[in-house]
Amino acid sequence: MKLIVIGGVAAGMSAASKLSRMDKDAQITVYERGSFLSYGACGLPYYVSGENDDYTKMIARTKEQFESMGMEIHLRHEVVKVVPEKKQVMIRDLESKRMFLDSYDKLMIATGTHPIVPPFSGRELENIHVLKTLEDGIRLQEIASRQDVRNVVIVGGGYIGIEVAEAMGHLGKNIRVIELSDRIMRTFDQEITDMAEDELRKQGVQLNLNEKVQGFTGEGKVAKVQTDRGEYEADLVLLSLGVKPATGFLDGSGIALAENGAVVIDREMRTNIEDIYSAGDCALVYNKVMEENSYIPLGTNANKCGRLAGANMAGDHQKYVGTLGSAAIKVFDLEMARTGMSEDDAKKLNMDYTTVFVKSADHPGYYPNQTPIWIKLICEKRTRRILGAQAIGNKGVVLRIDIFAVAIHANMTADDLGMADLCYAPPFAGVWDAVHIACNAVK
Numbered sequence: 001m002k003l004i005v006i007g008g009v010a011a012g013m014s015a016a017s018k019l020s021r022m023d024k025d026a027q028i029t030v031y032e033r034g035s036f037l038s039y040g041a042c043g044l045p046y047y048v049s050g051e052n053d054d055y056t057k058m059i060a061r062t063k064e065q066f067e068s069m070g071m072e073i074h075l076r077h078e079v080v081k082v083v084p085e086k087k088q089v090m091i092r093d094l095e096s097k098r099m100f101l102d103s104y105d106k107l108m109i110a111t112g113t114h115p116i117v118p119p120f121s122g123r124e125l126e127n128i129h130v131l132k133t134l135e136d137g138i139r140l141q142e143i144a145s146r147q148d149v150r151n152v153v154i155v156g157g158g159y160i161g162i163e164v165a166e167a168m169g170h171l172g173k174n175i176r177v178i179e180l181s182d183r184i185m186r187t188f189d190q191e192i193t194d195m196a197e198d199e200l201r202k203q204g205v206q207l208n209l210n211e212k213v214q215g216f217t218g219e220g221k222v223a224k225v226q227t228d229r230g231e232y233e234a235d236l237v238l239l240s241l242g243v244k245p246a247t248g249f250l251d252g253s254g255i256a257l258a259e260n261g262a263v264v265i266d267r268e269m270r271t272n273i274e275d276i277y278s279a280g281d282c283a284l285v286y287n288k289v290m291e292e293n294s295y296i297p298l299g300t301n302a303n304k305c306g307r308l309a310g311a312n313m314a315g316d317h318q319k320y321v322g323t324l325g326s327a328a329i330k331v332f333d334l335e336m337a338r339t340g341m342s343e344d345d346a347k348k349l350n351m352d353y354t355t356v357f358v359k360s361a362d363h364p365g366y367y368p369n370q371t372p373i374w375i376k377l378i379c380e381k382r383t384r385r386i387l388g389a390q391a392i393g394n395k396g397v398v399l400r401i402d403i404f405a406v407a408i409h410a411n412m413t414a415d416d417l418g419m420a421d422l423c424y425a426p427p428f429a430g431v432w433d434a435v436h437i438a439c440n441a442v443k
Contacts (some may be wrong), residue, residue: 288322
């Protein structure tokens with residue numbers, strides 16, 4: 001059996017590795033557009049900041065390591081067309097520009113995303129960047145480390161934008177975040193984002209909300225950012241306006257795509273065409289708590305679903321239990337994390353729900369360095385089943401949201417979790433943990 005994998009980062013290499021372990025005779029060929037395989041893109045902001053001084057630490061396995069497993073790896077090769085009726089793909093060698101065909105028995109589509117870059121005027125100026133690939137991170141780190149780069153403007157207040165704002169803070173830059181919406185990181189509810197915005201301002205970040213970027217000016221390289229409210233000096237601009245599935249090459253293939261371009265798959269990672277599978281940021285994913293497919297481009301989903309795709313291409317029929325959209329971010333001195341539904345999600349689904357927002361602490365006050373934790377819960381009103389949880393605080397937040405993720409995964413109610421036997425010791429938690437206190441506050 002010959003497998004072609006399109007895309008060699010998270011989902012693609014997870015699928016290839018799993019199939020290789022299960023079927024020693026499988027012939028596996030990987031085509032990757034970039035120069036690197038199997039790296040942790042979520043670590044890019046911390047390389048830019050200098051907290052990680054070696055980008056190779058983000059690479060899980062090298063080309064040579066995969067080749068030692070018997071795989072055929074082609075970097076800097078882009079698949080430009082899929083022809084399912086012939087079981088062929090058309091590939092462009094990005095170095096030689098040569099075009100050629102290859103055939104498959106099974107196909108894995110794991111092309112990830114492209115950053116969204118609107119047609120701003122002045123977009124061609126130097127020092128305007130995105131942060132999506134390892135190559136992007138290497139270039140951004142080189143520029144950000146220069147002493148003459150002082151004023152950094154970040155366009156977009158999502159996860160990447162805010163992580164890069166913190167990175168630039170570590171480098172001592174003057175930072176401005178321009179966000180079209182009325183608040184940052186809208187996958188969190190407003191109670192949480194209000195506190196994150198306060199932290200950013202406290203750390204010296206200028207937040208320009210409800211403001212639209214119109215273009216850039218400068219002589220050769222960017223000097224100013226123009227918006228509908230004014231203009232701002234900029235030695236470096238990061239465009240962080242979200243991502244879209246990198247699936248344009250599938251046009252005309254017959255492979256079903258969602259409205260946003262994501263590949264439509266079932267819970268076994270199968271597309272609508274036999275022997276073609278997909279997973280990762282280019283595809284939809286089953287949302288366990290919402291009981292429907294969603295578009296949630298996270299590395300956690302990509303790795304799990306890629307692994308399942310590999311097993312299923314080897315002959316298994318494993319179904320993905322589903323994602324909760326669990327995610328976390330560090331915002332200077334604060335941790336933020338979320339899992340399951342937001343309140344906006346519950347409203348859109350016309351759920352009969354209730355919420356609580358409580359302030360607790362990471363451990364008892366009689367032990368040194370107690371810090372507050374704020375937790376918001378979204379629960380089904382009738383059954384008190386936990387639907388979603390969000391939290392923010394200085395420490396101990398993310399692992400507590402992990403507890404809520406397990407509870408949602410297991411369909412637990414607030415009453416169940418409010419009496420769960422969690423660890424207690426003064427350095428770590430109170431006899432009633434913050435998790436208990438939030439659950440027991442549900443009415």
